[in-house]
Amino acid sequence: MVSLSWHAPATLAAMLFIIGLIGLLARRSLIFVLMSIEIMLNAAGLLFITAGMRWGNPQGQIMFIFVINLAGAELALGLILLLRLRNRLTTLDGDAANRLRDVQA
Amino acid sequence: MNHLLWLVPASPLMGATILGLCGTMLPARAAAIIGTASVGIAAFIAILIGLHWYAAAPPSHILIQHLWTWLTLPGLTVDISLYLDPVALLMMLVITIIGTLIHLFSTAYMAGEAGYSRYFAYLNLFVAAMLLLILASDLLVLFVGWEGVGVCSYLLVGFWFQDAANGYAARKSFIVTRIADIAMLAGILLLAVKLGTLSIQPMLARATELWPHGGAWPTLAAGLLLIGGLGKSAQFPFQTWLPDAMAGPTPVSALIHAATMVTAGVYLVVRLHVLYLLAPDVLLAISIGAGITILLAALAALVQSDIKRVLAYSTISQIGYMFLALGVGAWSAGMFHFLTHAVFKALLFLSAGAIAMRLDHEQDIFKMGGLRTSLPLAFWSFLIGAASLAAVPIISAGSFSKEMILGAVWFAPGIGPGLWAAGLLGALITATYSFRVVFLVFFGPAHTPVTGRSGAPIAVPLVLLAAGSLLIGWLETPSFLGGDRLVMTLLHPVLGSPAPRSALAILVEAAGYIVPLLGIAIAYTLYRNGHWQRVAAAEPGALRRLLRTGFGFDALYEALLVRPFMALVRALRHDPVDHVVTLISAATLQLHHTLRRSQIGQIRRYAAWLMAGSIATIALLVFA
Numbered sequence: 122m123v124s125l126s127w128h129a130p131a132t133l134a135a136m137l138f139i140i141g142l143i144g145l146l147a148r149r150s151l152i153f154v155l156m157s158i159e160i161m162l163n164a165a166g167l168l169f170i171t172a173g174m175r176w177g178n179p180q181g182q183i184m185f186i187f188v189i190n191l192a193g194a195e196l197a198l199g200l201i202l203l204l205r206l207r208n209r210l211t212t213l214d215g216d217a218a219n220r221l222r223d224v225q226a
Numbered sequence: 227m228n229h230l231l232w233l234v235p236a237s238p239l240m241g242a243t244i245l246g247l248c249g250t251m252l253p254a255r256a257a258a259i260i261g262t263a264s265v266g267i268a269a270f271i272a273i274l275i276g277l278h279w280y281a282a283a284p285p286s287h288i289l290i291q292h293l294w295t296w297l298t299l300p301g302l303t304v305d306i307s308l309y310l311d312p313v314a315l316l317m318m319l320v321i322t323i324i325g326t327l328i329h330l331f332s333t334a335y336m337a338g339e340a341g342y343s344r345y346f347a348y349l350n351l352f353v354a355a356m357l358l359l360i361l362a363s364d365l366l367v368l369f370v371g372w373e374g375v376g377v378c379s380y381l382l383v384g385f386w387f388q389d390a391a392n393g394y395a396a397r398k399s400f401i402v403t404r405i406a407d408i409a410m411l412a413g414i415l416l417l418a419v420k421l422g423t424l425s426i427q428p429m430l431a432r433a434t435e436l437w438p439h440g441g442a443w444p445t446l447a448a449g450l451l452l453i454g455g456l457g458k459s460a461q462f463p464f465q466t467w468l469p470d471a472m473a474g475p476t477p478v479s480a481l482i483h484a485a486t487m488v489t490a491g492v493y494l495v496v497r498l499h500v501l502y503l504l505a506p507d508v509l510l511a512i513s514i515g516a517g518i519t520i521l522l523a524a525l526a527a528l529v530q531s532d533i534k535r536v537l538a539y540s541t542i543s544q545i546g547y548m549f550l551a552l553g554v555g556a557w558s559a560g561m562f563h564f565l566t567h568a569v570f571k572a573l574l575f576l577s578a579g580a581i582a583m584r585l586d587h588e589q590d591i592f593k594m595g596g597l598r599t600s601l602p603l604a605f606w607s608f609l610i611g612a613a614s615l616a617a618v619p620i621i622s623a624g625s626f627s628k629e630m631i632l633g634a635v636w637f638a639p640g641i642g643p644g645l646w647a648a649g650l651l652g653a654l655i656t657a658t659y660s661f662r663v664v665f666l667v668f669f670g671p672a673h674t675p676v677t678g679r680s681g682a683p684i685a686v687p688l689v690l691l692a693a694g695s696l697l698i699g700w701l702e703t704p705s706f707l708g709g710d711r712l713v714m715t716l717l718h719p720v721l722g723s724p725a726p727r728s729a730l731a732i733l734v735e736a737a738g739y740i741v742p743l744l745g746i747a748i749a750y751t752l753y754r755n756g757h758w759q760r761v762a763a764a765e766p767g768a769l770r771r772l773l774r775t776g777f778g779f780d781a782l783y784e785a786l787l788v789r790p791f792m793a794l795v796r797a798l799r800h801d802p803v804d805h806v807v808t809l810i811s812a813a814t815l816q817l818h819h820t821l822r823r824s825q826i827g828q829i830r831r832y833a834a835w836l837m838a839g840s841i842a843t844i845a846l847l848v849f850a
Contacts, residue, residue: 142837146830146833215828215829216828216829218827218829219826219827219828
């Protein structure tokens with residue numbers, strides 16, 4: 122068994138998280154925002170697995186399964202909201218949805 | 227008869243209540259009858275008690291009538307009870323009898339005025355409060371009466387309140403005396419704390435028991451109470467309110483601002499003279515202040531042109547003589563001068579009122595003149611009053627009492643002769659200014675036509691008071707006129723007897739008799755050569771203006787006290803403390819406006835803040 126240092130996957134997780142974060146902050150399109158969130162979630166999942174490897178604990182992998190499930194459910198809801206927004210505002214720009222009240226009102 | 231003592235203050239109080247509650251529904255005649263009769267009943271009972279006293283004085287010359295207990299606190303009980311001793315008896319007789327005469331005079335003087343019943347309600351209330359003041363056995367009850375007379379004085383000075391100047395005069399008299407009353411209240415509280423009782427006789431007994439002669443506590447307590455007395459009696463440095471208080475109706479000036487209320491300070495000192503004997507420094511201050519007051523007020527009276535202002539300054543000066551007597555421990559002489567002064571000053575004011583009634587309320591002495599023939603009754607009564615004020619020897623009451631004071635002052639140790647000289651100089655000026663008024667008003671050509679007529683309500687008080695001014699001095703005569711000692715004998719159980727006089731007193735007496743005649747001669751000479759009239763017509767010089775304004779104390783107090791106070795009032799008008807609270811709310815509002823700008827509904831901005839917050843939290847956990 123190849124003994125892998127935990128540093129490399131942890132660094133990769135941090136980089137993925139930052140990439141996701143920058144995507145979340147920089148992109149206007151809600152599609153990309155959702156994708157960025159997925160990247161950040163995967164970064165978190167990777168960190169769980171890394172931590173499990175570091176301490177020889179399988180619970181990290183169990184948590185990853187949970188995160189994947191959660192991400193799937195969250196994405197389903199997110200896409201529904203996105204479609205609703207698309208129907209209403211005819212745009213995918215998240216900044217356009219900055220009003221609490223109805224636009225037509 | 228003695229058990230009816232409570233009726234003496236209660237009867238005027240009842241009159242005031244009836245007139246105050248339903249005075250406007252009563253016809254003027256009924257209001258006059260109720261007002262006068264309620265005081266008349268009090269006078270009647272007072273006279274009966276006095277006669278009873280003369281026949282058989284109660285044991286140890288004290289009559290106490292306990293009415294009820296006002297309040298009971300741990301360590302302090304205040305009873306409302308009436309305490310009658312010879313001093314209070316003398317005061318009670320003077321107040322009720324002169325009060326009745328002045329009420330009678332007022333029925334005619336105030337006829338046809340708006341607020342006729344209101345006037346009598348106030349005047350009755352005043353008499354009730356004054357009687358409560360002198361009959362109180364407890365200092366706190368005395369203070370109630372003290373403030374009561376102050377309120378009535380305020381109401382009556384401002385009786386014609388439609389004129390703003392009268393309202394100002396009323397406020398001035400009230401506020402100046404209030405300032406003095408604060409010191410008095412402090413003195414009363416000090417006595418309550420230190421001696422544990424305010425009931426006057428036990429309190430005085432404890433004071434002599436606990437406090438050494440000349441100690442700090444008796445000096446402080448006596449000094450604080452004295453300030454209250456000086457304020458009420460319009461003595462230096464509180465004398466400024468009395469001349470302005472002449473804005474009230476003339477009978478009010480006669481009763482409140484000459485005969486009774488303004489002598490309350492004298493009464494207070496006499497009532498507490500045991501305490502004052504423990505404080506020789508305060509007594510010295512009293513006599514020096516009295517000397518200053520006598521001369522200041524007499525000089526100011528010399529140049530006034532309003533007849534009532536002359537009388538007001540003369541009142542200040544004459545009360546100065548009373549305080550002079552108190553300062554040297556001649557309590558009975560002070561009380562005797564109070565008695566004669568009450569009679570002749572009431573007479574002078576009522577005469578001035580009788581004159582003003584017939585001259586369409588003219589009060590300027592230079593616009594009168596020649597009234598000797600047209601108003602003979604007013605002339606004779608004013609002449610008798612002025613003679614008494616000037617202390618014309620033998621024939622006037624004022625000379626007997628003033629002689630007694632000057633004689634006592636001469637023998638005072640230390641500064642006695644100096645004070646005596648001040649008193650003598652004051653007597654000279656007094657004679658001059660009182661006869662200046664007599665000559666200018668009653669002699670020479672007439673300037674204002676006389677109208678109307680005076681009835682019995684005017685004549686009866688004038689005649690009775692004039693008779694009193696001539697005769698009342700014979701109650702107490704110097705040795706070469708029989709040596710009657712009726713007042714001294716009456717007051718002896720409370721105040722003790724004055725020291726016997728030595729041989730030098732003859733010269734002192736002689737000076738006291740000659741000086742008033744000299745003063746009258748000066749007044750006559752200056753009248754004959756037209757000096758008074760000339761000076762009045764000419765442009766007044768600096769000295770004259772200074773004297774006319776009573777040595778400019780009004781301007782001094784205006785600059786020193788009133789203006790800074792009004793500046794403070796203006797500063798406080800917009801409530802600076804409130805600004806602190808307003809500032810807090812404004813800061814919160816500003817913060818709200820600032821933070822609201824962050825709530826723009828942009829998801830990315832929120833995410834950025836979320837991120838920043840998380841990083842800050844982690845940094846805090848890692849590095850702290």
